[in-house]
């Protein structure tokens with residue numbers, strides 16, 4: 001269906017009803033707020049899903065291949081080990097298929113892998129059957145590499161479709177991290193938990209520099225801008241007892257200078273003793289117990 005004067009379709013999303021909960025006493029062991037470090041492992045697929053011509057652009061592709069060549073994932077995992085914390089990686093299916101050994105390392109070191117599109121493509125309009133087929137290809141790639149079936153998802157490369165949440169629930173997923181409809185997790189009518197994430201916590205919006213993509217062209221900020229936004233946000237989430245979820249990308253946050261910023265941010269958060277740092281899966285499972 002369309003709207004007068006507009007050519008784009010209106011998505012009629014189901015399951016939008018929130019089940020509201022107050023932010024008091026919702027976190028385990030008396031924690032005041034939760035912190036969920038998530039990383040979208042897009043690498044060279046960040047634009048290819050919607051712009052196949054990128055496959056012929058070696059310089060742009062190399063900004064994603066950087067993740068593998070510079071061994072950014074082990075660099076991140078070493079930092080998490082130093083801080084004794086577990087995180088969630090939303091992985092593009094093709095990356096799981098092409099780099100099974102990296103997937104194994106993520107899981108063997110205690111972190112969660114969840115789905116993030118087959119090729120980081122917009123799935124709106126592909127149809128329910130095709131959307132499900134692509135999701136299951138991602139599930140297979142992750143499960144074959146790690147032996148662990150993903151239970152979480154974050155939509156890549158565009159909007160969610162009217163079918164996305166039903167497809168996820170019917171295939172054993174317990175949460176989705178694609179919506180931004182609250183500061184706390186919330187439950188949809190079909191039982192799926194939403195672990196919301198926020199653009200203010202997206203490193204791409206601060207530090208990505210992809211010539212040719214207007215939205216990500218030469219927007220390099222000082223690390224201090226990231227520090228101010230992310231610590232100021234944390235102070236607010238902590239004050240109000242909410243769920244602080246990052247939306248970082250290994251190819252951005254894993255650059256050497258940005259690793260220093262990430263280390264500083266983790267140290268800042270850990271100075272607060274009453275914070276529950278958990279994976280998105282742990283947060284969703286906890287939410288299901290409330």
Ligand SMILES: [Zn+2]
Nearest residue numbers: 040042156157
């Ligand atoms: Zn992504």
